[in-house]
Amino acid sequence: MRSTRRTHRRTTLRTAAVAVGAAAVLAVPVGSAFADSSAVGMGAGAPGAPVIVRLADGAVAKVYKTGPDRFEADIYAGSTKLDTLVSQGGGVAYGRSDGLRVVLQPNGGVRSWMEGGERSQPKPKPKPKAVAPAPVRVVMPDGRVAKLVGGAGGERAVISLPDGGVLGAIDLRRPSALNDDGWTYELVRDGERVKFVVIDGSGGGSGWVYDFGSGKLIETYGVGAGGVPGSGVRR
Template sequence: MRSPRPTSRRRTAFRTTAVLAGATAVLALPVGAAFADSPAAPQPRVLPGVERPAVDRPITPPTAPSSKPARGYVTTARLADGSVAKIYEIGVGHVEADVFAGTTRLGTLAGRDGRPAYGQYNGLHITLYPNGTVSSWVEDAPKPKPQPKPEVVQESAARIVMPDGNVAEAVYGAHGDRVDLSTANGHRLGTIDLKDPNVLNDGWMYKLVRDGRDGRHVLKFVVIDGKSGGNSWVYDFDSGRLIERYTVATGK
């Protein structure tokens, strides 16, 4: 029987087919799996004085500088001296107050960590509280020393129109007694008193005399007309009333 030989050829063909199928399975592996266990490639050696090659890293944008916390306006308070405080809230437990006199900023109070802040300006004391309120008070100004009151001079005057047309004012008061002389239109001629009791004007004499008769000291104002030879008029100093008159007799 010659039947076994054909069987041997079939087996050989089967083995060839199996090998080819195995080769196909190896090629079907993913590319990544083929290099998963491969040794890492050697890194470049760094020579002395030579920097290590740069390694690419993600680019990070520059960080912007932190800005000052925003000030939140709270209220405006009037202080004891008429100035004002504008109050701002900065953050938790942080308040500030700008103090203004008119349009001029005097300064800023800052209270932090929930504690009050204190300030003083020209006698004005200010306290800024953590809740955004303020209190203020002004120091008592030193009281000025009492100035002596000016002496009130009590004076009185009696107006006399003299026979020559001029005017005399008999004045008595704290500074002594005197007679002020002037023309009818107010032009000043001079003054007489007990220290300088006589004055002569255009032939007329004016005199201030003290009459001590009857134990009394009475002031009299006397006007003498020298042009007529000595006619005279005597006036009461206090009232200005004519109390005596003397006429010089002329012989022919």
Template sequence: MRSPRRTPLRTAAVLAGTTAVLVLPVGAAFADSPAVPEPRVLPGVERPAADRPITPPTAPSSKPARGYVTTARLADGSVAKIYEIGVGQVEADVFAGSTRLGTLAGRDGRPAYGQYNGLHITLYPNGTVSSWIEDAPKPQPKPQPKPQPKPEVVQESAARIVMPDGNVAEAVYGAHGDRVDLSTANGHRLGTIDLKDPNALNDGWMYKLVRDGRHVLKFVVIDVRSGGNSWVYDFDSGRLIERYTVATGK
């Protein structure tokens, strides 16, 4: 008796497997799927644009360019270097020597104000500055020198006389009165005679002034040792005008 025909097991298994795949959840099917390898980049081949690193764009500088205007000296001796950075916008860098103390910035056509250790500064939109020092002492007026009296010019005139004894007399007249200065031939001073003390004696010789009231008229030299020989000189000119010789009896 022939056995009944059997359906191959392999076919049944395929059908069974097909049914099993369909009833699996969709998520489980993606989870069990093998990972697809990432495309390999060959040398010399550019990486796809989607895979390049994104570089953020560089932000443009927001600081405007500065144009130098001028340098101004401030009330305490420091300086302000002024720059223009746009219409109605100025800046001033304040320096004490080589040290920068700070910066004033005027915006929108308005002045800027600042102060440092009592120094007050105003920066104006037109690029000028003004400054003042707080509680600065007021300058004291300089004392005016007292006018010095002009020295009195004393007009004096002297007549030089070489006397018979070898000494020298200078007959001087002027604002301080009349006098005769006596000296040796080599300039050694012997003394002075004037209206208050009109006579002098030196080594046997007498010198005297002859006057008329308040004025000296003559200068007389007397040789006492010879008994009184005399020489008379004009006081103003020093010229010998008279000579007296004492007669000696035999």
């Protein structure tokens, strides 16, 4: 890499700057800070306190006024000095590395950007939308229909007549409902699993247990003749 202290000449940064970031154009007008060299403690030929500029890719430029109409910008990536740009006599100094472009202006201002501008900025990935599970329809032994909807703590069962007329609903906060004819409907949490239970209270307490997520019959108990076969069967 070779630096130059001549005006209007392009320089190349020694090494790659830190990881490419969002495109940006940064400028720091330093006229007020450098209007009077004695105000920043500069002696003859000695640089004053630098103005720090964050560049488009995360690197840093330390800008000094080193004389009348003369500015220097030391470019750093972390603790590594990459290059020095010099502007004097109203000239402009340039630097580049791996897509980063840096300009030191005649007033000590610094501009930087990434090649391609906005096209160099990675597009954020869209967040996946939560998809609600499809309702599960269960035709119960009493001829009524249960629609099992929701999940992840929001499970509920809507109990309807065969013609679609809604009788009521239960959820994990109100997990049980008793119909006038003695049939009971319940939601039961079993570890991480939720079960939907139907009990024939008027027929001796026979019961049918369904998996909430699939609507499949997984257990029966006390089921007599004419009911769902398989007394005490678990699936």
